[in-house]
Amino acid sequence: MDTDLIVAVSQIATGIATLVVALFLAGQLVMQRKQLDAVHQDSARELGFAARTRVEELNLTRLTNNSLFDAYWKVGKADDAASEIEIHKFTTLMRLSYLQLINSWNLGVNEKNIEFYKGSFGNLMGTPGERRYYLTNGRIIIKTVFELDDLANLGDAVYEEQEGSPVPD
Numbered sequence: 001m002d003t004d005l006i007v008a009v010s011q012i013a014t015g016i017a018t019l020v021v022a023l024f025l026a027g028q029l030v031m032q033r034k035q036l037d038a039v040h041q042d043s044a045r046e047l048g049f050a051a052r053t054r055v056e057e058l059n060l061t062r063l064t065n066n067s068l069f070d071a072y073w074k075v076g077k078a079d080d081a082a083s084e085i086e087i088h089k090f091t092t093l094m095r096l097s098y099l100q101l102i103n104s105w106n107l108g109v110n111e112k113n114i115e116f117y118k119g120s121f122g123n124l125m126g127t128p129g130e131r132r133y134y135l136t137n138g139r140i141i142i143k144t145v146f147e148l149d150d151l152a153n154l155g156d157a158v159y160e161e162q163e164g165s166p167v168p169d
Contacts, residue, residue: 044108051104055120058097068093076127090129091137097124098138105151114154121158131163139167 062072071086072093082090101120124138125131134155143152156167 047107048104051100051107054100055097058093058100062093076129078128078132091133094124094130094133094138095141098141102142102146102148102151105148106146117151117154118158121155122162125155125158125162131159134159135167 062068068089071082071089074082074086075090101117101124104120105117125134139152139155142148142155160166
């Protein structure tokens with residue numbers, strides 16, 4: 001009978017030890033989950049910061065490079081005297097700006113912050129030349145190439161606000 005008692009006590013002790021180890025591991029999983037959530041949040045902030053930094057770099061380049069600024073100014077005003085080189089510079093800068101906007105949207109940075117994207121579109125459509133670019137290139141890149149209908153609808157709304165008329169069919 002002493003053996004049965006020893007076996008029973010050892011089984012209870014083993015069960016308690018197993019339970020303690022399981023609780024310890026569960027605690028470790030909870031702590032690890034909190035750390036992963038913090039790392040994810042930091043990563044999302046870093047993506048947002050990097051996206052906004054890239055937009056600032058593009059704007060700074062436009063403002064500090066006289067040749068690019070002149071092309072941007074001339075084509076943005078829809079000046080018919082713009083040369084092919086100026087149009088190319090303007091188009092390239094706008095394409096980079098739209099691709100940056102699309103990357104930000106695809107990464108989910110500020111995806112719930114519609115005002116951020118409305119403001120971004122507003123910056124990309126402030127002049128007649130920029131709105132023309134939206135119709136001839138930007139909208140096509142967003143809607144057809146990347147198939148981002150929600151972003152295109154937002155762009156269309158900003159276009160209508162800026163232009164005073166809806167996007168032509």
